Amino acid sequence: MAVTTGPRAPRTDRGGQRPWLGQWNSSVTSYYLLVGASGLLLVFGLVMVLSSSTVTSIADGESPYAEFLRQGQFVLLGLPVMLVATRLPVRVYKALAWPGLFVAVALQSLTFVPAFALSKGGNTGWIGFGSFTMQPAEVGKLVLAVWLGTVLGRKHHLLGSWKHAFLPAVPGAGLLLVLVLGGRDLGTAMIVAALVAGAFWVAGAPAKMLAVLGGSAATVVLYLFLFSASHGGNRLNRISAAYGECTDVQGTCYQALHGMYGLGTGGLFGVGLGASREKWKYLPEAHNDFVYAIIGEELGLFGTLMVLMLFVVLGVAMSRVVRRHPDPFVKVTTAAVGCWVVGQAFLNIGVVIGVLPVIGVPLPLVSAGGSALVTTMAALGMVISFARTEPGAEQALAARGSAVRRSLAVVGRGRGRR
Numbered sequence: 001m002a003v004t005t006g007p008r009a010p011r012t013d014r015g016g017q018r019p020w021l022g023q024w025n026s027s028v029t030s031y032y033l034l035v036g037a038s039g040l041l042l043v044f045g046l047v048m049v050l051s052s053s054t055v056t057s058i059a060d061g062e063s064p065y066a067e068f069l070r071q072g073q074f075v076l077l078g079l080p081v082m083l084v085a086t087r088l089p090v091r092v093y094k095a096l097a098w099p100g101l102f103v104a105v106a107l108q109s110l111t112f113v114p115a116f117a118l119s120k121g122g123n124t125g126w127i128g129f130g131s132f133t134m135q136p137a138e139v140g141k142l143v144l145a146v147w148l149g150t151v152l153g154r155k156h157h158l159l160g161s162w163k164h165a166f167l168p169a170v171p172g173a174g175l176l177l178v179l180v181l182g183g184r185d186l187g188t189a190m191i192v193a194a195l196v197a198g199a200f201w202v203a204g205a206p207a208k209m210l211a212v213l214g215g216s217a218a219t220v221v222l223y224l225f226l227f228s229a230s231h232g233g234n235r236l237n238r239i240s241a242a243y244g245e246c247t248d249v250q251g252t253c254y255q256a257l258h259g260m261y262g263l264g265t266g267g268l269f270g271v272g273l274g275a276s277r278e279k280w281k282y283l284p285e286a287h288n289d290f291v292y293a294i295i296g297e298e299l300g301l302f303g304t305l306m307v308l309m310l311f312v313v314l315g316v317a318m319s320r321v322v323r324r325h326p327d328p329f330v331k332v333t334t335a336a337v338g339c340w341v342v343g344q345a346f347l348n349i350g351v352v353i354g355v356l357p358v359i360g361v362p363l364p365l366v367s368a369g370g371s372a373l374v375t376t377m378a379a380l381g382m383v384i385s386f387a388r389t390e391p392g393a394e395q396a397l398a399a400r401g402s403a404v405r406r407s408l409a410v411v412g413r414g415r416g417r418r
Contacts, residue, residue, distance in 0.1 A: 027392035033317035045366035052294040053287035074370040078377035085381030097150035100143040107136035108179040125185040135371040149333030152203035156328040165205040187359035198339030258283040262293035270300030292352040315342040
């Protein structure tokens with residue numbers, strides 16, 4: 001007969017710790033969180049691009065799978081880039097920092113050359129070489145994160161001085177930011193500014209300097225909104241549509257309104273994968289900037305929260321790398337990538353749910369688009385390589401790999417004896 005003496009004590013290992021806590025503190029936790037969340041978002045993005053683009057592809061006279069196949073090609077292009085990035089040592093990234101910055105500035109400068117510049121949605125942020133097109137600002141984000149990690153990490157012990165914190169980081173980042181703003185791509189410029197802010201914050205730049213830079217950035221954004229209004233632009237209209245009474249339902253408010261229709265129709269569990277009504281050419285950019293609205297419509301609140309949690313996992317994993325890695329370059333670069341990828345995700349979600357005005361930024365790894373997808377995969381591959389070099393991570397991964405090989409060898413011998 002069993003005798004109960006009170007509530008059962010929580011399970012602990014021999015060291016007195018709970019097993020889940022030991023696993024969380026493992027040196028390879030960051031690595032597996034990054035790989036798992038990135039992989040799930042990639043697969044989920046392919047599924048949602050297929051679901052949200054079939055109708056518009058047919059309406060454009062293409063195969064219903066046209067956009068999905070294009071996105072699949074970019075994924076296949078990005079996978080080897082990502083795998084190579086996971087294996088490159090830190091010294092290679094440092095060596096590529098300055099040449100990469102010159103290339104990024106040169107590419108972004110081509111948006112001012114009429115022979116190469118391409119406009120989309122009122123922004124001149126694309127360049128074309130024949131049938132090949134790209135968005136150079138996406139390359140600039142990746143390069144800027146590596147470059148800031150290099151220049152700020154190299155003299156992290158001197159960053160208490162304004163001179164060392166300012167030069168050369170602020171002029172270099174400012175040059176790329178001005179070039180992006182020159183193409184009137186305010187959404188991308190805000191992501192670049194967040195990337196720079198994250199890098200300076202983790203590097204330990206003076207708080208007063210951060211306040212001055214933040215105030216300057218806010219002034220520039222305010223000026224651009226006022227300048228747009230005085231020259232017939234629609235940025236102020238977008239703000240009034242987001243925070244005021246929306247009256248132009250067939251104009252400025254149309255996209256935001258139909259995004260909310262999609263989210264509202266989905267309810268808790270959605271109308272079913274592939275059953276969206278808004279994707280029938282009611283919601284513009286359904287497979288791109290507003291794919292989150294289609295997720296909400298087809299998969300409901302459950303689907304939107306799942307995507308949100310995956311980006312939270314990415315943010316947590318990158319914050320672990322920042323806290324646990326001893327190299328200042330890795331800390332600053334990872335913080336910059338985290339502010340870029342997770343910050344852009346939250347910005348996109350904020351636009352779709354009506355918290356922010358429409359500014360035209362895609363949802364990383366999920367929205368359709370080649371330049372953004374490949375560079376984001378490369379950036380995450382780089383951070384995964386940093387996670388592999390956390391203290392104790394290389395040894396733990398090597399030991400687990402050896403255990404898997406031994407297990408497969410045992411299975412193979414067992415089959416041979418039969």
